[in-house]
Amino acid sequence: MKFLLIFSIISVVVSFIGSRDKTLQGIKKGLMMFLNLLPAILAVLILVSVALYFLPNETIVKFLGKEAGVAGYIVAASIGSVALIPGFIAYPLAGLLVKSGVGYPVIAVFITTLMMVGVLTLPIEAKFFGLKTALIRNALFLLGALMIGLAIGLIYSL
Amino acid sequence: MNEYILKHKVYLLLIIGFIAFVLVSVFTDYDAGCIIFKNHFWVFFTEMILFLPFMFVLIGIADVWLPREKVEKHIGKSSGIKGIVLVVLMSMAQAGPLYGAFPVAYLLWKKGTGVRNIFIYLGAFCTMKIPMLAFETGFLGLKFSLLRTILSLPVIIIIAIIMEKYFEKRGFTMYQL
Numbered sequence: 001m002k003f004l005l006i007f008s009i010i011s012v013v014v015s016f017i018g019s020r021d022k023t024l025q026g027i028k029k030g031l032m033m034f035l036n037l038l039p040a041i042l043a044v045l046i047l048v049s050v051a052l053y054f055l056p057n058e059t060i061v062k063f064l065g066k067e068a069g070v071a072g073y074i075v076a077a078s079i080g081s082v083a084l085i086p087g088f089i090a091y092p093l094a095g096l097l098v099k100s101g102v103g104y105p106v107i108a109v110f111i112t113t114l115m116m117v118g119v120l121t122l123p124i125e126a127k128f129f130g131l132k133t134a135l136i137r138n139a140l141f142l143l144g145a146l147m148i149g150l151a152i153g154l155i156y157s158l
Numbered sequence: 159m160n161e162y163i164l165k166h167k168v169y170l171l172l173i174i175g176f177i178a179f180v181l182v183s184v185f186t187d188y189d190a191g192c193i194i195f196k197n198h199f200w201v202f203f204t205e206m207i208l209f210l211p212f213m214f215v216l217i218g219i220a221d222v223w224l225p226r227e228k229v230e231k232h233i234g235k236s237s238g239i240k241g242i243v244l245v246v247l248m249s250m251a252q253a254g255p256l257y258g259a260f261p262v263a264y265l266l267w268k269k270g271t272g273v274r275n276i277f278i279y280l281g282a283f284c285t286m287k288i289p290m291l292a293f294e295t296g297f298l299g300l301k302f303s304l305l306r307t308i309l310s311l312p313v314i315i316i317i318a319i320i321m322e323k324y325f326e327k328r329g330f331t332m333y334q335l
Contacts, residue, residue, distance in 0.1 A: 004209055004213065005212055008212040011219050012219060015222075025218075025222055026215075026218035027218050028218070030214035030217050030221070031215065031218070033214050033261060037210075039169035042203075043173060045203060045206065046172060046173065048198070048202065049195070052198045053197075084255065111294075111306070116285060118257075128263065130331070130332075137277065141317065144281075144310075151309050
């Protein structure tokens with residue numbers, strides 16, 4: 001975060017020395033894009049916040065628990081695909097899952113789908129790619145995430 | 159301004175509704191509303207607002223300065239393995255949630271990046287960001303992180319090649335906001 005901040009400031013200063021007009025034009029362009037994306041992002045963040053309230057960590061652990069079996073994988077892939085959980089929440093949660101006895105294969109499916117598939121962020125993605133492309137990307141990435149997750153599971157069970 | 163409200167009316171209504179809900183919750187000491195706002199929404203919001211505006215300014219600056227010929231030459235349609243290595247390295251150096259990668263992908267596309275490399279960029283951004291890997295290693299162990307990264311790269315490249323083939327005849331477009 002700090003790095004990005006410093007890097008942006010340096011870039012703007014260098015750009016300004018290069019050309020005042022171009023810099024202002026660039027900043028305007030960037031901020032316009034930001035403002036046009038902001039409502040969709042805020043809406044997604046609101047939905048995620050409400051969803052997380054109704055699905056606290058303890059509930060997720062219960063659903064993914066040792067006894068969950070195949071259902072555990074399906075729940076892991078579903079939560080992972082739909083949710084938008086930042087790494088600083090997802091990894092502590094994954095660590096908690098390991099400690100409460102959830103196997104690495106299920107965690108692998110959860111983490112890979114979480115990172116690669118974004119159902120809740122589809123409206124944002126569709127703004128840039130169009131709905132069709134966004135759907136294709138998510139479908140293929142879901143397949144890929146499942147493959148990676150299961151492969152990790154296989155290796156861990158050797 | 160009016161145009162802006164019209165264009166985003168659904169989202170804006172949801173946001174206004176949420177603000178009203180939080181305010182009512184605060185005044186009536188309704189726990190759920192306060193927790194949703196303070197423990198969840200505010201955490202996400204500060205994460206987003208601390209990086210996204212800067213990123214968009216950077217994208218805007220890059221947009222006016224980055225020469226299309228250079229981008230096209232290095233990570234364009236016919237850039238080959240070198241191009242793949244370049245986009246993977248680029249995405250590994252980044253941080254933040256996936257929705258921050260879409261505008262960068264748009265910029266890359268506009269400057270002549272090939273379809274395959276756009277999706278490799280997105281895929282590597284999802285799975286191989288260095289700040290995230292560091293965090294992951296801490297909670298799930300080095301073995302898990304290494305395995306996941308090593309398995310992810312080929313899967314992403316294969317998916318990107320499938321996407322490239324799919325869009326070859328149909329044509330690929332992205333949209334400016």
